[in-house]
Amino acid sequence: MADLSIDVVAKAAGVHRSTVSRAFSRPEAVKSETREHILRVAEGLGYTMSPLAQALRRKTSTFVPLIVPDITNPFFAELAKTMTQAADERGYQLLLCVTNGDPAKTDGYFTAMQAMYAPFGIVAPSTKVDTEALKRFDFGHRVVVIDRVEGDTSVPTVTVDSRRGIILALEHLRSLGHTSIGYVSGISGTHTAQDRMDAYLELSAEGGNSPVVLDSGSDPDTGARAAQHFLEMNNPPTAIIAANDMVAFAVISALGKSGIRVPEDVSVIGFDGLALGARFNPALTTVRQPIADMGSIAIELAEKQNLTGSVDHVVLEPELLVRASTCGPRK
Amino acid sequence: MADLSIDVVAKAAGVHRSTVSRAFSRPEAVKSETREHILRVAEGLGYTMSPLAQALRRKTSTFVPLIVPDITNPFFAELAKTMTQAADERGYQLLLCVTNGDPAKTDGYFTAMQAMYAPFGIVAPSTKVDTEALKRFDFGHRVVVIDRVEGDTSVPTVTVDSRRGIILALEHLRSLGHTSIGYVSGISGTHTAQDRMDAYLELSAEGGNSPVVLDSGSDPDTGARAAQHFLEMNNPPTAIIAANDMVAFAVISALGKSGIRVPEDVSVIGFDGLALGARFNPALTTVRQPIADMGSIAIELAEKQNLTGSVDHVVLEPELLVRASTCGPRK
DNA sequence: TCGATTGCTGAGATCGGTTGCAATAACAGT
DNA sequence: ACTGTTATTGCAACCGATCTCAGCAATCGA
Structure with a gap:
């Protein structure tokens, strides 16, 4: 179980580490027999690639921060829940960042995420978003906001009408x-x-x-x-x-x-x-x-912005949910 | 704002990168003037160390996973909230991992966290903890459980009486x-x-x-x-x-x-x-x-186990909170 | 049969730090 | 002034991958 690096697998499979690397991340570039052999060996050893090393070298990771003010608020909790799901369906790992409304913390998360080579992030703010502040960070240019953003249409948003x-x-x-x-x-x-x-x-x-x-x-x-x-x-x-x-x-x-x-x-x-x-x-x-939709759409928008640079604004429709707290007025 | 590596700072400060490294992570090993100079330069450039690179080289990080079954459950949400706090007071970053009760996901998080060189983790389960399963992972040996664990006292726990x-x-x-x-x-x-x-x-x-x-x-x-x-x-x-x-x-x-x-x-x-x-x-x-206490104690236990290998079991006292849902029985 | 493609794989530099070891500077003691 | 420590700093290998560039073999067209 000890230190499994790509070199170990390479040696065990009798190939060079670059081949192992390719077998995992660019399968079509390796002869299928070789690839299958390598994968089998890796499997046998219980090997998985180090996301750290990958991120470091590629300068991009699969960590997607979701920045919320308070996870104790069920709205954000539900958002977090559905987004985790949506995220890993797309191969990302959601990182929940809780700011408690502290802008300093928000800044902290931004630089941290930048350092982690997060490809983009999602912000669900409790107060108005200061887009200027956002843009002080490189990372601020790769963010989608769940809420409207004042006077600035340069950051993607998803909102409910x-x-x-x-x-x-x-x-x-x-x-x-x-x-x-x-x-x-x-x-x-x-x-x-x-x-x-x-x-x-x-x-x-x-x-x-x-x-x-x-x-x-x-x-x-x-x-x-x-x-x-x-x-x-x-x-x-x-x-x-x-x-x-x-x-x-x-x-x-x-x-x-x-x-x-x-x-x-x-x-x-x-x-x-x-x-x-x-x-x-x-x-x-x-x-x-539609909290679930908001989450998955936010991720889609983020991905899209990241790829094509397009900045979209999606507005979702709410719906009435009648339960027991309303009835006709008493006469 | 572009690519700030340790070498950039080193050059700007006129020292070798190892000195910069030490200035940050082992301050006493650098002459104080030098250190202050370096720190000043770094500050001016807006430099922060890459947690990725650090973790990769040191083989240990400051990421601490909190594994919960459902963040939508307010109990876990409150736990997450207080633990985030407790964690970064001690210089850790809490990573919230939501399993939705799926053991496969739990396993996934374990290997991921291992790969991220997390020093230890906290598990707040919804069902009985299978300590045997836990121990299939190296990482399982560096975990504290919030809840009691059946028949097995080899994993630290914090519970309420x-x-x-x-x-x-x-x-x-x-x-x-x-x-x-x-x-x-x-x-x-x-x-x-x-x-x-x-x-x-x-x-x-x-x-x-x-x-x-x-x-x-x-x-x-x-x-x-x-x-x-x-x-x-x-x-x-x-x-x-x-x-x-x-x-x-x-x-x-x-x-x-x-x-x-x-x-x-x-x-x-x-x-x-x-x-x-x-x-x-x-x-x-x-x-x-005492949810907040549970959180900070869990982290302390984890740290302690990690350092000294000691396995503690802490039992906390609950307290009565009288609000409005109880009164005397109607006659 | 021979040069030109094409397909696969290996070498080695690199990402951004850390750290043991060597080298040099500074400081004591006598 | 000379030697023995001790405090600082530089060097270079290394962490675990990725990726460009080459090398080599198999395949193809003529």
């Missing part, structure tokens, strides 16, 4: 009979959050009911504050749209603490479509983002 | 006045799950009330089945202990679907202490595992 999602939520709620629909914002600073909020503001007004933003904070207490606000209103809305599932959870939890029941007393709809939502109490009605 | 946790839960519930306390198992096959269940069975009987295992499945539907079972009983328990928080969520959700309210109709207590529990509806009372 936020406006469409809000439309789905509003339509659902209205079809249930709601006319007074409140909103709780998610982490501000993100484009998606901003888009959702803007869409709500605009579409809500269009629909004839005046927008009620219960809270627009970005911290973990948003849900609690929104609930507080709700309780203090004379005429609280009969339904609430939460900018994302986690906020929806928090709102429902805080509301429940004060005896307000969902959906009996107020309907709540989330945005994300987390698997976790199915186990919530009540199971959360939500606008589902 | 399951029995103690169950005691805390039972005590809490009993002090609230409950005498009929049911149980819902988590993923079977894990030691922790088995331990918790055994502890429940034994201690429940000791306490005078007969054990009621609502479900002992291992799939995502455990919660629903448990709820079903609960509903069909003539004399359902007034409180339920769930083997872990996720199951508790599912049980409460399923119960809620049938109009059973927590804690008014039945108290539920979880096991894990996930941050997410605070946002559940109702906020989940639970037995908290």
Whole structure:
């Protein structure tokens, strides 16, 4: 089991190491008998190539970093899960990098990944992406962002149509009979959050009911504050749209603490479509983002940019996922 | 910004590359003026050493794999989060490896990590650890397991005292006045799950009330089945202990679907202490595992084993976290 | 039959560092 | 001033692959 290098295999197979190398990485360049013999010998020895040495020499590796702010957030966790899959289907190995929102860490990961000869990376930010900062790094030119990027179309992105999602939520709620629909914002600073909020503001007004933003904070207490606000209103809305599932959870939890029941007393709809939502109490009605698709498309875009230099922007369609947290307003 | 190798820095500083190397990795071996000069030059150029090249030559790296079955499970996510932190405080870089419960993938990660010259690794399994399989790999000898390992004390472990946790839960519930306390198992096959269940069975009987295992499945539907079972009983328990928080969520959700309210109709207590529990509806009372401690201790044990060969087994104490999902039984 | 292709394989430099060993400089002690 | 240490630095081999360039044999056309 000890130190298996390419030379060992070469000796065992009676060929030169360059032939072994070719047998693995450029099979058509080796006579098939030779190749098969080498592969057999290698197999027998339990030999695998050193990704380190390969990366060093080739100046390119198969490590693909996925940079997320917080793996504890189920959205990013699901993204990570589906992307790992998508990545190794394409022969890459996903490296999960967690920044905790610290830009310094992000920079650190960038240089590290550069040093690891990662061919490209995926960034799923919690705040607006500073594309200028991105481009200070060579590596920043080989990145795709999961979210929109302000005023700069030179970096590939994949996003979900936020406006469409809000439309789905509003339509659902209205079809249930709601006319007074409140909103709780998610982490501000993100484009998606901003888009959702803007869409709500605009579409809500269009629909004839005046927008009620219960809270627009970005911290973990948003849900609690929104609930507080709700309780203090004379005429609280009969339904609430939460900018994302986690906020929806928090709102429902805080509301429940004060005896307000969902959906009996107020309907709540989330945005994300987390698997976790199915186990919530009540199971959360939500606008589902196609997280798996986002992941695989992000990788495709990255690959494509890397090969052809093309910079694409893909916008995906969300869909309504009706579970148990919404119903008609009480009379 | 282009190709910065050690030779570039050496030339710029007017020294040999070995001196530059030493200036970074063995500072005391270089005259301090020289070293400072080199460091200054390197800094100016924006140079960092290639971890790849270092690992290749040294035959040891700072990559530490954390192998988990499912990052979507908040327990593992929290573990990953705290461990990333703990790891880079000690100069390691945590590499998250997700197996989705596939043993083949686990094997794959092992050989990959071996090839990356990882000094050691951490395994947080969902099922029993096959130590024999572990030891087929060189790398398997440099691993610490977060969970107990059956009959084999040759691999370091860090665990939480399951029995103690169950005691805390039972005590809490009993002090609230409950005498009929049911149980819902988590993923079977894990030691922790088995331990918790055994502890429940034994201690429940000791306490005078007969054990009621609502479900002992291992799939995502455990919660629903448990709820079903609960509903069909003539004399359902007034409180339920769930083997872990996720199951508790599912049980409460399923119960809620049938109009059973927590804690008014039945108290539920979880096991894990996930941050997410605070946002559940109702906020989940639970037995908290010191996840952060588990993570940093795991790394310490790994380091220690690596240095001294010592194989330690650390057992941590859980603590009760009272939130809103438990109260006295209704009269 | 002979030079020109074509197909395979071997040599050896190289990727970016590390490290044992040799060489030189600096410093003590007498 | 001279020798014995000790502190620094340079040299060059090496880690495990890749890849360009040559060499050699087999094949092909005339």
